[in-house]
Amino acid sequence: MHVNVVLNKTTSKDYSVIIGPLEKLVFETKVMIITNSTVAALHLSNLQARIEAKELHTLILPDGEMYKNFESLNLILNACFEHRLDRKSILIAFGGGVIGDMTGFAASIYQRGIDFIQIPTTLLAQVDASVGGKTGINNDYGKNLIGSFWQPRAVYCDSAFLKTLPKREFAAGVAEIIKMAVTFDKAFFEWLESHDLFDEDNIKMAIHKSISIKADVVSQDETEQGIRAVLNYGHTFAHVIENQTHYTTYLHGEAVAIGIMMANALAQKLGLLSHEEVLRIQALLERYALPTHYAIDDLETFYDAFFLDKKSANDKITFILAKGIGGHVMRNNIPKETVLEALKDLNA
Amino acid sequence: MHVNVVLNKTTSKDYSVIIGPLEKLVFETKVMIITNSTVAALHLSNLQARIEAKELHTLILPDGEMYKNFESLNLILNACFEHRLDRKSILIAFGGGVIGDMTGFAASIYQRGIDFIQIPTTLLAQVDASVGGKTGINNDYGKNLIGSFWQPRAVYCDSAFLKTLPKREFAAGVAEIIKMAVTFDKAFFEWLESHDLFDEDNIKMAIHKSISIKADVVSQDETEQGIRAVLNYGHTFAHVIENQTHYTTYLHGEAVAIGIMMANALAQKLGLLSHEEVLRIQALLERYALPTHYAIDDLETFYDAFFLDKKSANDKITFILAKGIGGHVMRNNIPKETVLEALKDLNA
Known part of the structure; x- marks a missing residue:
């Protein structure tokens, strides 16, 4: 292949x-x-x-x-x-x-x-x-x-x-596979729900599918002027988590799994994802023992940390959100209060 | 402009x-x-x-x-x-x-x-x-x-x-102007022979002409897969001179002026430049008090230093030579002996 x-x-x-x-x-x-x-x-x-x-x-x-x-x-x-x-x-x-x-x-x-x-x-x-x-x-x-x-x-x-590969590192890779399915391909997500990636034929298929999605996105937008940013779904949050835990607590893919949950909480608040869809994504992440929760110490500090991230230009944060399973949307005009509320709900 | x-x-x-x-x-x-x-x-x-x-x-x-x-x-x-x-x-x-x-x-x-x-x-x-x-x-x-x-x-x-700008630094810039005229534009070279670049209108004209030549070359070959290498005329030698003198004796443009003379000695030996053409180029360089001679301590050591230069791929050195005034040729098959003889003649 x-x-x-x-x-x-x-x-x-x-x-x-x-x-x-x-x-x-x-x-x-x-x-x-x-x-x-x-x-x-x-x-x-x-x-x-x-x-x-x-x-x-x-x-x-x-x-x-x-x-x-x-x-x-x-x-x-x-x-x-x-x-x-x-x-x-x-x-x-x-x-x-x-x-x-x-x-x-x-x-x-x-x-x-x-x-x-x-x-x-x-x-x-x-x-x-x-x-x-x-x-x-x-x-x-x-x-x-x-x-x-x-x-x-x-x-x-x-x-x-x-x-x-240690099982934990394998799972960290699965988080990125799930990321691509959620934002780009509903059929692939459903396939993931019904297939075990520890099976060798299945993982080969999932690798092929993920690379195909990524190659298509990169071909359209090599230097991330537009659609390529969708591949950062979950990452805006993950980078803050990794930073706060000094890159020692979580593997990158694990932080992404938590970041996906945070993005989904925000998407649900904005009416982009249903509660049922949020739970389906969570279930798939947890099937591979990926973490889906992070206790935020201070919401304001967490929010401020977004601005240290390179994806912010001119003091606006662009959030990459799932729009139903298999869709995506980029938003740079979400009020701070909405973000804090979503994170607070998740933290409760 | x-x-x-x-x-x-x-x-x-x-x-x-x-x-x-x-x-x-x-x-x-x-x-x-x-x-x-x-x-x-x-x-x-x-x-x-x-x-x-x-x-x-x-x-x-x-x-x-x-x-x-x-x-x-x-x-x-x-x-x-x-x-x-x-x-x-x-x-x-x-x-x-x-x-x-x-x-x-x-x-x-x-x-x-x-x-x-x-x-x-x-x-x-x-x-x-x-x-x-x-x-x-x-x-x-x-x-x-x-x-x-x-x-x-x-x-x-x-x-x-x-x-x-100190006069010496001005002259170092003139060396690069002469470099472009010799390899790409005979009429420009003749114009340089009859115009004083310390005159403000003349230098503006020469800047415009030089940039036009360079822009044209870069447009054809941005990453130096081919013709852009011609802009390195004189530079293969200059880099060795700069290295041997620890970048302290000569300004870059001064080393290029000497490098042009070395390249021309080789071109003359290969029948690409006449003795008269070599002298015309030398006269133009010397009009701006640019150095045109460097005493090579050891020819073998000087030659070996070419191979430290990044322009050499797979142990072949590409020499950029003038082919008459206004023309150029790239050669990667010149025998070591020919190069050493040309440098020896110049050193005599």
Whole structure:
């Protein structure tokens, strides 16, 4: 199975997402694999055996979101210089979203841009992070606030890597799958309600469907001037939760699950979702043991934190809300009181 | 006068280079001026008086190529975060090539890319660096090895700023003007032979002509897959000279002047330029007191340094050579011996 990501720009070339067992990759140029210590221990020799290149180098970074920073970015860039990678060289991001985002960012600024390939090893990265070309690092001010749009040359999604994934991380990826179903595809949501994603055939199908949705959205709006922002459903809230819990309590997908519930409470208050629909989405999230509740300490502080988020331009917050299951709407004119009331109801 | 830079990409918007007195600039968004201490002392209040914005901030960096590094980049990014610039905010690069390259790079990676405007205050930046969207910083491995392609929203070239420019810096800009005439436009070269660029009307005309040539080349090849590389005429040699002299002996344009002479010696050896043409180009460079000779300490070491340059892919060096005055050719198959002989002749 594969999905084509078709882009409008002449310099962002179209690329394929290949879903299936990873086969031999042959390059005539220098190649460097960027991975982390966890993935390296499990799968690196397997990947190295499948790659033929002019020179093959590997850089192993420590594992974790706290290493998604300028220091790691510089480790990648310095390794590129040490091995004298040139403009035709290729980086391979081999890991989850953190490795993918940092490798893509390094590729985008090394010698003003070289190619990179994504081989995501987590479900979250396979269904979401590795497709679409968003790259970046975190800093003291927040997540992904420094980065670029830089499309990979290809993405290889092999579900074999998911077998070694902890159940909690698997579920975090499911949250992003549910996110796409709720906002874009009612039939897919209903399919999810009646299929178990721990089944291998089912997860392959869900990966394919999620990537197809994402590729379609990215093709329409590569740099998030419009519809691409819908993929941030749940994320405006999730970023505040992650920030307040210092990125240690929840995995990104878990925070998104809670963020979806918060967005839904607001959507229900605005008459966009019925109570029954809210419960159906909650039930699907909880089936994968995803958290659906977060105790907000102080509502005003929580609200103010939205304005630290990069998605706010000119002091207006854009909320991405489900409009029935399978639909979406973007609103930047919701009164503060309405948002606070929705969160208060949820907090009660 | 103005020149339109027409680009193919849908996300790199076309933009104008406005040549003439700077008029009032009005913005509905937050704006931050990035400049250096030298330019700030001479012209900052003048610029600030002409800008109307939602909020106007200013960051003054130390002056000099040695500050074109990660630390300065982070100073710019942190100032963006401190003032809570959003995705609609605009950076203004107010200075020479160093300020322009760093500001453009910061703009390209702050929140995955915001707009910036170039107001170049040196001749070199007006005729070359500020147009075309090459951004970057230096590091231990060389010049501009980390960066991006990021086009400005507009470029304003006001020759009034050139009045405070030291004569040596003015001449360094003239080297880039001569570079474009030699490789692209014989009539312009002949016009330069018969006109004094210290005359204000003449320099305005030369700026306009140079920008027109550059805009045309960039429009054809924004990311330097082909013809844009011709703008590196003289630069392959210049980068080695700058590196060997630790960027302290020569201004960039001065190193380019010497590099042009080295490229021409090679072109003459290959029958692409006549001895008379070489002398005409040398005479034009020397009229502006530009250096045309560099004593190479060791030819082998000099040659090896080409391979540290980012323009080399797969261990082949591409030389940009003049083919008669007004023409150019790119060659990646010149034997090492031929290059060494040409440099040896020049060194004799």
